[in-house]
Amino acid sequence: MIVLYPWGKALPSSTVTQGTPVAANIVTAASGPCLQPGQVQVGSQPAPGDKPCLTVQLRMTNGPAPGKSLQLTVPIEPSTPRFSAGDDVVLAYNGGNALDPQSFQLVDFQRSTPLVLLAALFAVAVLVLGRWQGLAALVALGLSFVVIVLFVLPAILAGESPLLVAIAGAGAIMFLALYLTHGLSARTSVAVLGTLVSLALIGVLSAIFSAAASLTGLDDATTTLIGSLGHGIDARGLLLAGIVIGALGVLDDVTITQTSAVWELRRANPSLGWRELYGAGLRIGRDHVGSAVNTLVMAYAGAALPVMLYSAISGVGLGSLLTSEDIASEIIRTLAGSVGIVAAVPVTTVLAALIASREPVDHLISTTKRAAPQQ
Known part of the structure; x- marks a missing residue:
């Protein structure tokens, strides 16, 4: 990160x-004919063949x-929001005369209130269930956003390799999230090692x-970014960074679950060798990996749903559909991530088994007593 x-x-x-x-x-807000500045509306409905507009005060x-009033006319299109x-x-102000409607454009809804309420509900739910560990998880989540905003985004915009930046940023997020949430211990360190190996494999x-x-990474969002920057950027690197x-997130879940399972098995039966x-841990991991892979696939499929719908109505064959840039990117994203998740199970489990089997039995028992609730 320093480099x-x-x-x-x-x-x-x-x-x-x-x-x-x-x-x-x-x-x-009232729908009617589309009027240019200075025109007077005749009738309440648009002429045949004309597209309607929404006039808003x-x-x-x-x-x-x-506090000033403003009147704007917005064309009613299938791709425009429905204002009422x-x-x-939210208006976009271009810096002109503040009393001239031509200086403004109606662009979006305000969403701060529902987002803040949902974030508060999420925080309360985490704190009620997780208590101090939930608080640590929220702090780790906040620090993860700090890493993305203050390191990942500036480094990529400055021209550094998006993949290298993503690996460094993901490593920092992983250390913060795992150690803050689960504590500084051998168990957490095993999860960190397993996550690092799996992230490297995915990359x-x-x-x-x-x-x-031959993926280019030039989707609509990347194309818009390049147009805004005015120069090229490593589009494929951005795809890999994503x-x-x-x-x-899924890797953290898998590796922590595997290490916890192995440590609990060792505490339940200290006579077990590595x-x-x-x-035993691998048998638990087989059940977990199926649901984890499905979670990753569904997450990517949900994010790519508009792309898949557009491709489905394009009239091309299934083969052409699956090998198109947008769909092929999601397939490689899903399958590479799934391979990393699958590999995380045996890698993390064997590390956990080797280390947990060497932990003194007295330490295991005392740790269990400290973790047990007081009667």
Whole structure:
């Protein structure tokens, strides 16, 4: 992270003007003909063949003219949001006359309130169930976002290899999440080692097969990013970086579960050797890996659902559909991540068995007593 961080480098800014966000509230909304500034509406319905528009009366709540009213006309298209009276919305202000409607564009809804409420509900649920460990998990989650925002994004924008940045960032997130949530112990260190090995395998497999499949990584979001930057970026590296970071959460779950299972087996029967611990832990892992792989596949399938729907109505054959850029990227993302998850089970289990079998029995028993609730 120290080597890859853009020390003293000026990060690029967008060459595309996005406009300054301004909060507003829709007072009235009515559909009718599309009117240009200065035109007078004749009739309440658009002429045959003309597309309808939505005329909204807004009141700005912040920005250059808070409290001022504004009237905008928005074309009604299948791809545009449906605004109505009472909606809290976001305008894009281009810096012109604050009283001129041409200086504003209606772009989106305000979503801060429901997002904050859902985040609070999530935090309460984690704290109620996890208590102090839940608090540690929330702190680790916050630090994970800090790593992404303050290291991963600046380093990639500064021109560093997205894959190397993702591996370094994922490693930092893994250390923070695992050690903060589960404590500094041999058990956690085994999970860290298993996760590192699996992440490396996922990165290697993704790099090899994305190159073999000639994936460019130029999806709509990446194309928009390149247009905003005004210069090229390693699009395939961005794809690989997304694969590594996306697989990290499932890997943490698998490796922690395997190490916990092996340690509990050892505590339940201290006479078990490492081979017996490995065999029993592997049997537990076989059950876990099936559900974990399915979780990863469904997560990627859900994220790619619009792409799959668009491809399904395109009229091409199944073979062409599966080998298209968008679908092939998701297939490689899913399969490479799944191979890493599968490999994490035996790797983590054998490490846990070797270390747990050498832990003194007295230490196991005393640890169990400290973990037991007081009567």
